[in-house]
Amino acid sequence: MDFVTSFCVSSLGTLSSIEDAHRFETIFKMPRRTFNYVCSLVKDEMMVRSSSYTFLDGMVLSLEDRVAVSLLRLNSGGSLVTVGSSVGVNHSTVSLITWRFIEAMEERASHHLRWPASGEMEKIKSKFEDIHGLPNCCGVVDTTHITMCLSSAEPNCKVWLDHEKNYSMVLQAVVDLDMRFMDIVTGWPGSMKESGILHSSGLFKLCEKGERLNGSKLKLLDGSEIGEYLIGDAGYPLLPWLLTPYQQKDLIESEAEFNRRHAAARIVAPRTLSKFKDTWRFLQGEMWRPDKHKLPRIIHVCCLLHNIVIDLREEEIMEESCRSSSDHDGRYMQQLCRLEDDKGLEVRDKLSQHLVTSWPVGEGEQAAASLKRRNNGA
Structure with missing residues (x-):
């Protein structure tokens, strides 16, 4: 959980804006190029309710923020409360965003797991x-x-x-x-x-x-x-x-x-x-x-x-x-x-x-x- 708790409250709204490539990959378990690709896959499904998900300060989560929260939930093993508090998001929002991400990946990324031609x-x-x-x-x-x-x-x-x-x-x-x-x-x-x-x-x-x-x-x-x-x-x-x-x-x-x-x-x-x-x-x-x-x-x-x-x-x-x-x-x-x-x-x-x-x-x-x-x- 060290990489989750390393987020500061001042980073709200910029979860994916980490400039150091090594730190980015340590946190999200993938390079930025791959992260951007995942965002492009799930964009339509993740942004259906574009203003529904916000940080605790009221700022709306961007597509990148939503993907970042989902990845943190999946790769940290932490509870909804732990992940939410570490990035300034309500735990219920973490749950809703993560499940939306799961559904979007099932819909858009299934071609990445298939029997080889x-x-x-x-x-x-x-x-x-x-x-x-x-x-x-x-x-x-x-x-x-x-x-x-x-x-x-x-x-x-x-x-x-x-x-x-x-x-x-x-x-x-x-x-x-x-x-x-x-x-x-x-x-x-x-x-x-x-x-x-x-x-x-x-x-x-x-x-x-x-x-x-x-x-x-x-x-x-x-x-x-x-x-x-x-x-x-x-x-x-x-x-x-x-x-x-x-x-x-x-x-x-x-x-x-x-x-x-x-x-x-x-x-x-x-x-x-x-x-x-x-x-x-x-x-x-x-x-x-x-x-x-x-x-x-x-x-x-x-x-x-x-x-x-x-x-x-x-x-x-x-x-x-x-x-x-x-x-x-x-x-x-x-x-x-x-x-x-x-x-x-x-x-x-x-x-x-x-x-x-x-x-x-x-x-x-x-x-x-x-x-x-x-x-x-x-």
């Missing part, structure tokens, strides 16, 4: 192969818990109680190596396991029908082919389009190499979720009177904002992903799923064997180092 997916697959030596990999799936403050007296509260005895809602996300959300599912209670959420998701249904992950196939030396796939941790079932690591102890060379590359590539998902929750602290459990029906929409908009920052600042993403922590669910133990589809077993074994025959062990690290040098201009 075929050309975009080819670039994503190339990165997974160039950096981690995983050909035809399209992304990483993972889940995180959004903790909530629920009363034990609330009806059906137990369904929201997860295996670590916290009230929570689960967010399932598919991410690429740029830490960008490609698909999200949220709204399910914390008591559900990763595998259950996956099977209940639109992602599962589309992939099973062949309407996703249906792009170009990887041709193997024996003439067979491997389709596009995602990777996930041991909490997910092994499927032809979702490859999980080998879980037995005694691994042969190809299995160990697959696990090594799988683990190196998979780390981008927990890092993304950790950065996401650290930025939008409203989602860290200090919510005031959380509405379970509104929360999925708020999570969605925070995901949109996360992607917008990346879309407008791509050159810094690779370096940023290397610095990010991976501790997004620090209080939660790893879930394990023993479900293994026979076709999934066959695909994983074929891919594992392909990795050690087509790309020698250790070459992946050389490729990653080479790519990093190119990104740094060496």
